[in-house]
Amino acid sequence: MIKTRITELFGLKYPIMSAPMGPFYTTELTIAVSEAGGLGVLSHATLRGKNSVTDMKEQIMHVIESTDKPFGLNIRTARIQTDHKVIIRTLPKWMRENPKIREQLVYLLTSAGGARFASEWIKKKMPYVKHFHVGPALWLVDKIVKAGCDGIVATGIDGGGHQSYEEISTLVLLQQVLRKYPEHLIVACGGFASPEGIAAGIAAGADAIAMGTRFIACKESEFHQNYKDLIPPATARDTILTTGGFGPIRLLKNKYALEHGEIISKDDKISQELAYDLDEFLEELRRYEIVYTEGDVEDGAIPVGQTVGLIDDILSVDDILSSFTKKAEELLKKACSNIS
Numbered sequence: 001m002i003k004t005r006i007t008e009l010f011g012l013k014y015p016i017m018s019a020p021m022g023p024f025y026t027t028e029l030t031i032a033v034s035e036a037g038g039l040g041v042l043s044h045a046t047l048r049g050k051n052s053v054t055d056m057k058e059q060i061m062h063v064i065e066s067t068d069k070p071f072g073l074n075i076r077t078a079r080i081q082t083d084h085k086v087i088i089r090t091l092p093k094w095m096r097e098n099p100k101i102r103e104q105l106v107y108l109l110t111s112a113g114g115a116r117f118a119s120e121w122i123k124k125k126m127p128y129v130k131h132f133h134v135g136p137a138l139w140l141v142d143k144i145v146k147a148g149c150d151g152i153v154a155t156g157i158d159g160g161g162h163q164s165y166e167e168i169s170t171l172v173l174l175q176q177v178l179r180k181y182p183e184h185l186i187v188a189c190g191g192f193a194s195p196e197g198i199a200a201g202i203a204a205g206a207d208a209i210a211m212g213t214r215f216i217a218c219k220e221s222e223f224h225q226n227y228k229d230l231i232p233p234a235t236a237r238d239t240i241l242t243t244g245g246f247g248p249i250r251l252l253k254n255k256y257a258l259e260h261g262e263i264i265s266k267d268d269k270i271s272q273e274l275a276y277d278l279d280e281f282l283e284e285l286r287r288y289e290i291v292y293t294e295g296d297v298e299d300g301a302i303p304v305g306q307t308v309g310l311i312d313d314i315l316s317v318d319d320i321l322s323s324f325t326k327k328a329e330e331l332l333k334k335a336c337s338n339i340s
């Protein structure tokens with residue numbers, strides 16, 4: 001058994017979390033990961049044409065009706081994510097109304113924007129929830145710590161989905177964060193999809209490892225089968241950084257990604273946002289919607305990490321958690337035995 005501050009704090013069997021993957025749904029995945037002994041994390045999903053606040057409540061209710069285990073929730077706090085303050089403000093009410101939500105929702109992960117608003121609100125209204133924020137570069141991690149978060153999800157450029165303009169690798173970032181903030185809870189994320197990766201992160205001192213792409217390619221995830229099927233044959237060279245809704249995004253190279261062009265600068269992105277008309281915005285969202293509903297993996301956007309190069313099969317969540325951790329333990333023991 002690998003014991004860390006996070007497995008102890010949340011009562012987990014494994015130091016593994018599923019990474020949030022909005023705008024897609026990870027509700028069934030969350031249930032499977034939490035049931036298996038990791039920490040499942042719900043995504044800030046914005047598809048299905050629903051009100052995202054009501055939709056989030058429905059997802060939470062489904063999780064607590066399906067498992068008694070702890071789970072987490074992601075809220076993206078980006079400039080254009082206009083619903084985030086409503087969700088953060090409404091969460092304490094849902095917790096008051098339903099003690100099971102209060103008991104099981106132990107981890108709130110904010111990302112893609114600032115941490116301060118959520119941090120202040122959580123401290124005041126939900127002090128029993130641990131607040132983590134995604135940090136893609138050390139100077140941004142400094143801000144997360146200053147905002148009063150309990151933990152950091154150190155996520156480098158190798159990962160899937162939205163990335164920062166900083167382009168720091170997970171390995172360098174993780175070492176920087178571990179050195180500077182050893183008192184904080186630290187989750188390593190971006191580039192992990194194997195027992196070797198889990199062993200490396202834990203050996204370095206991370207309290208847990210979060211994986212996204214590895215969990216897309218699993219039996220229980222609700223990603224379209226066409227999406228899942230693209231992952232095992234893909235190589236680590238098959239992803240590209242282009243511009244997404246919040247800035248750079250790592251996608252699988254398909255027709256959509258290749259036509260979308262190179263990353264644009266942060267200033268250009270802000271000007272683009274200001275000039276966006278509603279139709280353009282909806283068209284971007286449609287590119288994710290068609291992947292989710294129709295499995296259109298050519299004209300749709302397919303976020304994945306460089307970890308596609310490590311994934312050869314579609315496994316069950318149980319297999320991923322138990323066999324990967326077992327192998328990681330063997331690797332850690334072997335490494336220890338080499339020390340004289």
Ligand SMILES: Cc1cc2nc3c(=O)[nH]c(=O)nc-3n(C[C@H](O)[C@H](O)[C@H](O)COP(=O)(O)O)c2cc1C
Nearest residue numbers: 019021022111159160161190191212213303305307
């Ligand atoms: C399909 C997809 C969607 C994602 N959406 C989000 C999101 O809504 N919020 C977020 O914080 N991170 C998001 N991410 C990033 C993941 O949380 C995580 O950092 C990434 O998957 C780690 O890299 P890996 O896929 O190689 O494990 C997304 C990643 C993927 C692959």
